[in-house]
Amino acid sequence: MAKKESIALIKxxxxxxxxxxxDDSIDFVLTDPPYNLGLFMKNRATNLSALRKNHFSGKEWDNLEINDWKENMEQLFFQLDRVLKEGGNLIVFMAVIKIETLINIAEKNNFYYKTTGIWHKKNPMPRNKDLHFINSNECWAYFVNNKKTGTFNNKGKTIHDFFETALTSSKEKEFGGHPTQKPLPLMDHLIQILSNKGDTILDPFMGSGSTGVSASRLGRNFIGIELNGDYVKIAKQRLKKSKQCQLDL
Ligand SMILES: C[S@@+](CC[C@H](N)C(=O)[O-])C[C@H]1O[C@@H](n2cnc3c(N)ncnc32)[C@H](O)[C@@H]1O
Structure with a gap:
């Protein structure tokens, strides 16, 4: 019988x-932390409650003063440097206006900056479409821990720093939705290129567990951390359904 992947979901x-x-126990960190845009939006008198329903989730890291957010990110990168193997890959989804800050913090913590990539949404909500450009993309920053290159499974192909999908389908939200749930094809794409079968992938802000579902169905081990118990429940249900993996709950 094929070896089952090990999955640990931590609240x-x-x-x-x-x-x-x-230390040095993780091959790839793929994570999507809160973007901390709460105060920024509030100061611009944006309709925050409408936005929050659609875009924001973790109150904890969303409404911080910028210096408190930076301090949290410093602690996060310090820990990621410690747990990742040398040459381990790191992808962090982030708002484009924060990318330079993120790169500075990552470089201080021994990460080598590689790329800023784009996830383009084919069908974004056309909110206020007659007033401005419709926001249809999110960024991710790619780093390697303590080395200049990590696993990169391009199989001889040219891979652009741009990936397009539809918004997360309702089928992927059958156990309840998450406001910023990432679609599985996007996570599959990143996991296949940046890790190998049998590797251990960590997502310390796992939300509804999209990284974990992709990891398990692609034969990787997974460790997910999430503050909100309701999202941990959704992640457990999604992972149980996605594959008969060994759930260390
Ligand atoms: C942008 S969402 C991730 C969504 C995820 N990519 C998905 O597909 O469902 C960020 C998550 O981080 C969680 N979070 C916020 N602060 C946290 C903390 N201090 N520790 C762990 N998780 C936290 C939030 O509850 C939220 O679910």
Whole structure:
């Protein structure tokens, strides 16, 4: 019988739980932390409650003063440097206006900056379409830990720093939705290129577990951390359904 992947889903705070993970034990970190756009939007008198329903989720890291957010990110990168193997890949989804700050923090913590990539949404909500350009993309920053290159499975092909999908389908939200749930084809794309079968992938802000579902169906081990118990429940249900993996709950 084929070996089952090991999956651990942890309810708790990212930094506190990361401290319990062994040094040099993770091959790839793929994560989508809150973008901390709460105060920025509030100061611009944006209709925050409407936006929050659609875009924001974790109140904890969303409404911080910029210096407090930077301090959290410093602690996050310090821990990621410790738990990732040398040459381990790191992808962090982030708002484009924060990318330079993120790169500075990553470089201070021994990460080599590679790329800023784009996820383009084919069918974004056309909110206020007669007033401005419709926001249809999100960014991810790609780093390698302590080395200039990590696993990169391009199989001889040219791979652009741009990937297009539809918004997360309702089928992927059958156990309840997450406001910023990432579509599985996007996670599959990144996991196939940046890790190998049998690797261990970590997502310290896993939300509804999209990274974990992709990891398990592609034969990778997974560790997910999430503060909100309702999202942990959704992640458990999604993972149980996606594959008969060994759930270390
Ligand atoms: C942008 S969402 C991730 C969504 C995920 N990519 C998905 O597809 O469902 C960020 C998540 O981080 C969680 N979060 C916020 N602060 C946290 C913390 N301190 N520790 C762990 N998780 C946290 C939020 O509850 C939220 O679910």
């Amino acid at each position: 708790g705070d990212a930094i506190k739980e990361l401290k319990k993970i062994k």
